[in-house]
Structure formats: C-alpha cells, structure tokens
Amino acid sequence: MSPAPRKTVIIGGGAAGLGAAGGVKAADPSADVVVYTEYEDVAYSPCGIPYVHGGEIPDFERLFLAGKQAYVDAGIDVHYETAVTAVDTAAHTVTVDGEGTVPYDTLIIATGWNYADPGVPGGDLEGLYFVKNIRKAMEWDKVISETKSAVVVEAGPLGLEMVTALAHRGVETHLIDPNPYALAMMADPDIMAPVEESWRELGAHLHFNTTLEAFVGNGSGKVRAVATSGGEIPADLVVVATHKVPNNALAQAAGLKIGSTGGIIVDERMKTSAPDVWAAGDAVEIPHGLTRTPLQGLTGSHAYAQGKTAGTNAGGGDRAYRAVYVPWATPAGKWVIGGASFGETTATALGIPYVLAVAEGISRARYYPGVQKVKIKLLAEPGTLRLIGAQMIGGGEGIKERADFLAQAIRFGMTLHDLATMENVYSPAIGALNEPIVLAATNGLTAGK
Amino acid sequence: MSPAPRKTVIIGGGAAGLGAAGGVKAADPSADVVVYTEYEDVAYSPCGIPYVHGGEIPDFERLFLAGKQAYVDAGIDVHYETAVTAVDTAAHTVTVDGEGTVPYDTLIIATGWNYADPGVPGGDLEGLYFVKNIRKAMEWDKVISETKSAVVVEAGPLGLEMVTALAHRGVETHLIDPNPYALAMMADPDIMAPVEESWRELGAHLHFNTTLEAFVGNGSGKVRAVATSGGEIPADLVVVATHKVPNNALAQAAGLKIGSTGGIIVDERMKTSAPDVWAAGDAVEIPHGLTRTPLQGLTGSHAYAQGKTAGTNAGGGDRAYRAVYVPWATPAGKWVIGGASFGETTATALGIPYVLAVAEGISRARYYPGVQKVKIKLLAEPGTLRLIGAQMIGGGEGIKERADFLAQAIRFGMTLHDLATMENVYSPAIGALNEPIVLAATNGLTAGK
Numbered sequence: 021m022s023p024a025p026r027k028t029v030i031i032g033g034g035a036a037g038l039g040a041a042g043g044v045k046a047a048d049p050s051a052d053v054v055v056y057t058e059y060e061d062v063a064y065s066p067c068g069i070p071y072v073h074g075g076e077i078p079d080f081e082r083l084f085l086a087g088k089q090a091y092v093d094a095g096i097d098v099h100y101e102t103a104v105t106a107v108d109t110a111a112h113t114v115t116v117d118g119e120g121t122v123p124y125d126t127l128i129i130a131t132g133w134n135y136a137d138p139g140v141p142g143g144d145l146e147g148l149y150f151v152k153n154i155r156k157a158m159e160w161d162k163v164i165s166e167t168k169s170a171v172v173v174e175a176g177p178l179g180l181e182m183v184t185a186l187a188h189r190g191v192e193t194h195l196i197d198p199n200p201y202a203l204a205m206m207a208d209p210d211i212m213a214p215v216e217e218s219w220r221e222l223g224a225h226l227h228f229n230t231t232l233e234a235f236v237g238n239g240s241g242k243v244r245a246v247a248t249s250g251g252e253i254p255a256d257l258v259v260v261a262t263h264k265v266p267n268n269a270l271a272q273a274a275g276l277k278i279g280s281t282g283g284i285i286v287d288e289r290m291k292t293s294a295p296d297v298w299a300a301g302d303a304v305e306i307p308h309g310l311t312r313t314p315l316q317g318l319t320g321s322h323a324y325a326q327g328k329t330a331g332t333n334a335g336g337g338d339r340a341y342r343a344v345y346v347p348w349a350t351p352a353g354k355w356v357i358g359g360a361s362f363g364e365t366t367a368t369a370l371g372i373p374y375v376l377a378v379a380e381g382i383s384r385a386r387y388y389p390g391v392q393k394v395k396i397k398l399l400a401e402p403g404t405l406r407l408i409g410a411q412m413i414g415g416g417e418g419i420k421e422r423a424d425f426l427a428q429a430i431r432f433g434m435t436l437h438d439l440a441t442m443e444n445v446y447s448p449a450i451g452a453l454n455e456p457i458v459l460a461a462t463n464g465l466t467a468g469k
Numbered sequence: 470m471s472p473a474p475r476k477t478v479i480i481g482g483g484a485a486g487l488g489a490a491g492g493v494k495a496a497d498p499s500a501d502v503v504v505y506t507e508y509e510d511v512a513y514s515p516c517g518i519p520y521v522h523g524g525e526i527p528d529f530e531r532l533f534l535a536g537k538q539a540y541v542d543a544g545i546d547v548h549y550e551t552a553v554t555a556v557d558t559a560a561h562t563v564t565v566d567g568e569g570t571v572p573y574d575t576l577i578i579a580t581g582w583n584y585a586d587p588g589v590p591g592g593d594l595e596g597l598y599f600v601k602n603i604r605k606a607m608e609w610d611k612v613i614s615e616t617k618s619a620v621v622v623e624a625g626p627l628g629l630e631m632v633t634a635l636a637h638r639g640v641e642t643h644l645i646d647p648n649p650y651a652l653a654m655m656a657d658p659d660i661m662a663p664v665e666e667s668w669r670e671l672g673a674h675l676h677f678n679t680t681l682e683a684f685v686g687n688g689s690g691k692v693r694a695v696a697t698s699g700g701e702i703p704a705d706l707v708v709v710a711t712h713k714v715p716n717n718a719l720a721q722a723a724g725l726k727i728g729s730t731g732g733i734i735v736d737e738r739m740k741t742s743a744p745d746v747w748a749a750g751d752a753v754e755i756p757h758g759l760t761r762t763p764l765q766g767l768t769g770s771h772a773y774a775q776g777k778t779a780g781t782n783a784g785g786g787d788r789a790y791r792a793v794y795v796p797w798a799t800p801a802g803k804w805v806i807g808g809a810s811f812g813e814t815t816a817t818a819l820g821i822p823y824v825l826a827v828a829e830g831i832s833r834a835r836y837y838p839g840v841q842k843v844k845i846k847l848l849a850e851p852g853t854l855r856l857i858g859a860q861m862i863g864g865g866e867g868i869k870e871r872a873d874f875l876a877q878a879i880r881f882g883m884t885l886h887d888l889a890t891m892e893n894v895y896s897p898a899i900g901a902l903n904e905p906i907v908l909a910a911t912n913g914l915t916a917g918k
Contacts, residue, residue, distance in 0.1 A: 319895045444796060445872050457873075
C-alpha cells in the first residue's frame with residue numbers, strides 16, 4: 021500500500037494561488053491540492069480589464085486563460101465561490117463555508133489585496149466601481165457605455181489605466197489625487213509631465229493636490245458627485261482606485277507575523293512564521309534588493325513567481341525567491357513609462373544619495389519611419405557609480421525590455437561605466453546607432469567628473 | 470606663445486573615422502584633425518540603403534546625418550574624394566593624392582572593408598551592384614525600378630536585407646548561397662527556417678548549397694545571367710553581397726601587424742603595432758570576450774565606439790575598448806531575428822560544448838491585440854550554466870533590446886539560474902506574465918537535471 025498523499029490547501033485563486041497549485045503538483049505529483057476562491061472563476065487576467073473598458077481588447081472572454089476543466093485535468097481541485105473563514109495553525113485545519121473544518125498537511129495563503137478604504141462618507145452609494153472581479157467588470161462595462169462623467173480616485177497604476185480607458189471611451193473623465201502629480205509614489209515629475217499633457221489632449225481633467233472628502237448621493241442611493249478639497253465634481257461613475265492593501269485578515273487572526281507594510285512576513289522560501297504555512301502574492305511583503313526595506317503590492321508576475329516558490333517548497337521541493345529590484349512599465353496616455361527600483365522622488369524620500377545620468381535617445385535609426393523618442397534617467401550610487409534605479413518614457417518600443425534589463429543590471433551591481441561600454445544592436449528598422457541606455461550612462465560619467 | 474596644435478590624420482570617413490574625429494576633438498579641442506575620404510560624402514548611414522531600395526524609407530536624403538558645414542563648425546577638416554596612397558610610420562607622414570606628403574603627430578586608420586572578391590569570370594560586367602556608396606545607390610535605385618529579375622549572391626546580413634528589399638519592390642529575386650541555409654555563419658537553421666519560409670511567401674527563390682561560377686554577359690558587356698553549380702539563373706541585376714574583408718592594404722604596406730582574420734591588430738586602446746598609429750572599425754580585429762578568438766566585420770555601432778576610443782587616446786585621453794560579446798539583430802523577411810555571441814552552429818564549429826535552453830514565449834499578454842511570438846534559445850556552459858550565447862526570432866517587439874541585454878548578461882557571467890529568477894514587467898499591452906528569456910532559462914534548468 022502506498023502512503024496517503026499529502027494534502028495542500030491554498031486560499032486564493034489569483035496568480036499567487038494558481039502559481040502555488042502548479043508548484044505543489046510539480047514538486048509532488050501525488051499531492052492532493054485544493055484551492056478555495058470566493059469568486060466564480062480562476063485563471064483570468066484581471067490586468068486586462070482596463071483595456072477591455074478602453075476598447076483596446078474587444079471582449080472579456082479573451083481574458084480567460086484556461087477553462088475550469090484544465091484544472092480538473094491537472095489534478096487541482098478548485099472550490100469556487102467558497103470562503104475560508106478561519107485558519108488554525110496548531111490543529112492544521114481551515115474553516116470553510118459549507119464544508120466545515122478541513123485538515124491540511126501544508127497551507128498556502130494567497131489572499132491577495134483589497135483597495136484601501138477611502139474613509140469618507142458615501143462609500144455605500146451605487147456607482148462606485150472597484151475594478152477587480154471580471155464578472156462585475158462585464159456589468160460595469162455596460163454602465164460605462166451610459167456614463168457621461170466619471171471621476172477616478174487616485175493616480176496609481178490602475179488609476180492611470182482607467183483614466184486612459186475612460187477617455188478613450190469618450191467619457192468626460194476627471195482624475196483626483198492628493199499628490200502634486202500622477203503616480204507620485206513611483207515616478208518622477210519630469211517623467212509624468214508628458215503623460216499628463218497627453219491625458220489633457222484626450223480631454224481628461226486632472227485635479228492634483230486634491231483630497232477626496234465624500235461620495236455625494238442623488239438622494240436615491242446613487243452617486244451624483246464627488247466632494248473634494250477643490251470643490252464638487254459631478255459624476256455618474258466613480259472608479260475608486262485607491263492603493264492596494266494586503267488582505268491579511270485571516271493570517272492576522274491566525275497569529276501569523278505581519279510586517280510594517282501590513283504584509284505577511286515570509287522567508288526566502290515564502291514560509292510564514294507558522295509551521296507548514298506558506299504565503300505568496302499581494303498578501304505578503306518582500307525586501308527590496310538594495311535597501312532590504314519591505315515592499316508590498318507588486319505585480320501579477322511577482323505574485324505568480326512567489327506562488328510557484330511557495331508551492332514548490334510546500335510540495336517538498338526547494339526553491340528560493342530573492343529580494344526584488346522591481347522593474348515596472350505601463351502605457352499611460354499616449355506614452356509608455358517604466359523603470360526599475362528608485363527614481364529621484366523615491367530616492368530622495370528614502371534619503372538615498374545619487375548621481376543622475378540622463379539622455380534622450382531614439383528607438384530606431386533617426387531616419388526610419390516609426391522612430392520614437394526614448395528618454396532614460398539612470399540613478400547611480402555616488403563614488404561606485406553602481407546603478408540604483410532608472411526611469412523611462414517613450415513611445416513604447418523597448419521600454420518593457422529595458423526595464424527588465426535595468427532591474428537585472430541593478431541586481432548584478434552594474435555601474436555607469438559598465439552601461440556606457442555595453443554593446444548594442446544597430447539595425448535601422450529596430451535599433452539606433454547609440455542605445456539610449458548607453459547615451460544616458462555616458463552622460464552620467466561626464467557629469468560625475 | 471602657445472605650443473603648436475597637435476595634428477591628427479584620419480584615413481576614412483565612415484563611422485569609425487568620424488567617431489575618431491569626435492574623440493580627438495573631445496580629448497584635445499585644440500587638435501588639428503584632418504579626415505581623408507575617397508567618397509563625396511561623410512556622415513550618412515549606409516545601413517539605411519537597403520531600406521530605401523525596399524521602399525520602407527521614402528528617400529536617400531534622409532540617410533544624411535549632418536551637412537558638411539557641421540564638420541567645419543566642429544573644427545574637423547574633411548578632404549572629400551581624396552585618396553591616401555601610402556603611410557610612412559617612421560617619418561610620421563601619409564602620401565595623399567593631390568596633396569603630396571602630409572605629416573601627422575598621430576594617425577588613425579579607419580579604412581573599413583571591401584566585399585570579398587567573388588573570384589569568378591565576368592566581374593567587370595555592367596549590372597553588378599556592390600551596395601556601399603550612397604551616390605551610387607541613388608543611381609542603382611533607378612536600375613532596380615526597371616529590373617525584372619535579380620540574383621543576390623550570398624545570404625549574409627546585407628544579402629538578407631537586399632532579398633527582402635527586392636522582393637518588396639516586386640523584382641523576381643533569386644538568392645544563391647553555398648551554405649545549406651541563410652546566414653549560416655551566424656544563425657542556427659531552426660531560427661532561419663521561418664525566415665526562408667517568409668521569403669518564399671514574398672515570391673523569392675532560394676538556392677542553397679549553390680556555388681557561384683560566373684557572371685554571364687549578354688555580349689554587349691552587360692550581365693544577363695549568373696552561372697551556378699545548380700545551373701544558370703537569368704538576371705538583369707546581380708547584388709554581389711559577398712562577405713566583408715578588411716580593407717587593410719595601406720596598413721599592410723606600412724608594415725602594421727595584421728591578424729589571422731586579415732584585420733589590423735590593436736590593443737585595448739585601439740593602438741596598432743606602430744608608434745602613434747591607431748586603428749578602428751572594420752579594418753581591425755577584436756577579440757571575442759569568451760574565447761578571445763579575433764573577430765572581424767562587426768557593426769557600425771562597434772565601428773563608431775572603436776573610433777571614439779582610438780580618437781580619445783590619439784588626442785591624449787585614456788579610453789579602453791573591451792572584448793566583444795556581439796549582440797546582433799535584423800529584420801529578415803517578415804520576422805526579426807537576433808542573438809548574442811554563440812548559436813548552436815557556431816558553438817559546434819568551434820568545439821564549444823553547451824546546454825540548450827529553449828522556449829517560445831510572447832511579447833504581450835496572450836489576449837492583447839498585436840501579440841507576437843518570441844522564440845528564444847539560450848546556450849550555457851555545462852556545469853556552471855553560464856550563458857555563452859543566444860538566438861531569437863520574433864515579430865520584432867523587443868528583439869533588439871533582448872539581444873543587447875543578453876550580450877551584457879554573457880559579459881557579466883549570468884547563469885541560467887540568474888535568468889530564470891529575473892523579474893519582469895507584466896503589463897498586458899507591452900509585456901507578458903512570463904518573459905520569454907525567463908521561460909527559456911527555466912526550461913534549461915529542468916533539461917539540465
């Protein structure tokens with residue numbers, strides 16, 4: 021008789037939870053793997069939702085990655101619309117709505133994130149849209165079709181995408197944000213200025229240094245305006261894109277160690293402070309590779325890789341997840357922006373000194389049709405000139421790939437010298453004589469003299 | 470009285486020569502800098518010529534980077550249509566047509582390359598086009614308009630571009646090459662198979678394993694066909710795209726040390742074996758960073774950087790040029806191909822063992838319009854799993870930037886582990902959940918077990 025298979029319970033059906041399920045099965049094909057999700061679906065891309073709203077992607081159906089049968093076939097038992105209400109780490113059990121007490125050998129918490137509570141009156145009005153669930157997004161898309169005027173609350177990554185999407189849909193779109201410019205928690209003002217300009221060209225109204233005070237109802241339970249520090253803005257629809265906070269309620273109640281960001285603390289193997297309990301995704305915090313300061317709320321790609329790590333280890337394998345250097349990029353207005361680790365704003369806020377290396381280059385030969393500007397800012401540690409961050413804006417060509425590269429360059433301690441002497445492809449239709457990264461690094465060396 | 474300015478003579482007005490001129494002036498603004506070129510122009514992009522022939526770039530005028538006055542303003546004295554016929558390194562003089570004996574304090578040889586002599590009868594016929602000079606290209610472009618049938622000799626980088634260009638222009642185009650597939654000196658057959666397929670879709674006729682035997686005249690001094698090992702192919706026009714050989718006649722006559730490739734031997738500062746003589750560009754050979762084997766015939770971007778190094782040092786500055794890892798990429802048919810350092814074919818030819826890591830990924834989210842396949846092959850050293858090469862094919866998005874990155878990854882000794890754990894941007898319109906490089910590296914780790 022073979023031994024009884026080990027049972028892994030996974031709480032959460034997002035990128036981290038499904039990455040974890042796959043990781044467990046890869047490490048231990050005989051494992052029982054049960055995934056609990058509160059939603060009707062797993063395996064779709066929530067990141068695609070703003071682009072369906074904006075009309076770039078023709079329908080929501082395309083966002084589904086795999087049918088439910090694919091998980092059945094892979095031996096992963098997904099329980100849909102099923103909430104887990106408690107974890108008992110001593111007893112190795114979870115409490116599940118409609119299923120009672122369920123035992124586990126190993127547990128993976130991938131409960132994700134929630135929008136930060138805006139903390140103002142009117143939060144229960146109709147017409148407040150928190151972009152997250154695909155089924156709800158399908159309904160909201162019909163609402164958008166009939167919306168004349170919308171307010172997007174906060175200019176974070178999702179707020180950026182939704183401003184662009186609503187403007188593309190012809191909605192009169194207002195953005196409110198308490199900071200002096202958009203994406204201020206990540207990006208530098210000189211990177212964002214052209215983005216803001218292009219939103220204005222799309223007809224969007226930008227209200228910075230503006231605090232949300234209330235959602236204002238029409239007397240029948242539906243929003244009709246947003247009250248702000250700068251006055252009332254009429255709105256049929258409000259996209260509440262406040263920042264992400266870790267959904268750590270279950271973990272906290274179970275006594276797991278929680279970090280300064282509110283994320284669950286995990287080690288390199290994504291193990292929590294409790295025996296046989298792992299965690300992954302937006303519910304955890306991860307150290308930054310340069311400063312070791314904890315970060316929370318990274319991307320779906322990070323969540324997936326963390327989940328895979330947690331699952332591999334829970335399944336008896338051995339896999340480490342390293343500190344992060346955070347490449348990022350996103351379309352914004354008519355531009356694509358991106359970067360890695362620190363910009364000037366974040367470095368300054370953290371008291372990190374830097375040498376700046378800046379250039380405006382091009383994506384193809386100057387004379388080749390479709391050539392785009394690529395502005396690159398590199399930040400380096402004074403003295404060593406080791407790269408500590410980068411920010412970019414361009415028409416789109418190569419921004420994502422350069423962000424990936426620069427994050428890896430930071431991880432490997434590359435200096436401005438190393439980047440100034442890197443070779444680059446020169447082929448008129450696809451690359452310029454001088455790579456913009458090389459130009460920026462070269463300028464930084466001269467400036468440092 | 471200030472000391473007399475030092476005089477630098479530069480032979481060659483291409484990317485290396487002009488890079489050198491700028492390098493001298495940056496290091497020593499008071500230097501006398503004289504550039505001799507046999508051509509009517511400097512500062513245009515010869516790399517753009519095939520794309521004007523193909524119709525992607527509307528006219529030749531766009532290929533000019535700067536007017537002649539720009540060099541006058543920069544204090545660089547360009548002598549056009551002026552041949553240098555001898556160098557006397559002991560006397561520190563050059564012999565110049567129409568100017569006699571001209572002294573120099575420092576000399577930079579940037580004489581570039583020639584097409585390898587095809588070595589068959591009929592080389593003096595009309596209708597043989599050697600793509601190089603922009604003035605001649607303007608005349609040949611009119612010839613192309615009236616050409617019904619063309620043969621391109623050799624499937625090297627320029628041959629690739631010209632096959633695509635001629636096919637785009639509606640010319641019946643034949644490619645002949647002695648190797649079993651296109652670009653065989655650099656690329657692997659599985660990378661080139663889709664390219665060849667797309668040429669066939671464009672109507673081009675590909676003749677591999679086929680040797681050129683003669684250019685056949687019509688009796689009035691004009692080409693009418695090409696004789697090959699596979700029979701005669703009628704042609705109004707023959708593009709002779711044989712491989713580049715270093716134009717080292719002057720250097721050799723002057724007694725400079727020449728390497729095994731025929732390129733001038735230089736040290737890290739681009740200094741030749743003769744006192745006060747530097748060299749740069751396609752006339753020199755440069756060691757490969759991994760094997761230290763000399764390479765000859767790199768790109769305009771390499772030539773420019775080498776020229777800048779030579780010029781800086783000739784001008785009294787201090788700048789090193791490192792061994793190369795050779796990122797490359799080019800459009801080919803409907804694809805873009807690229808890589809860095811070794812592919813399977815070149816590694817095998819050099820007796821270098823390797824572990825292979827392959828994946829087919831995508832350039833954007835699977836569901837985002839415009840998504841393209843990106844196939845990546847990584848070659849790593851067995852045991853250490855250090856990257857030693859890469860090859861890629863895709864629709865175009867991010868190929869050049871990945872080639873740059875992978876060449877730098879080779880230089881920095883990154884392993885498949887390092888690449889499998891790299892972070893990547895995930896944003897539906899510009900990057901997929903899983904970066905193709907990460908997928909390939911991950912597959913390589915599994916395959917290596």
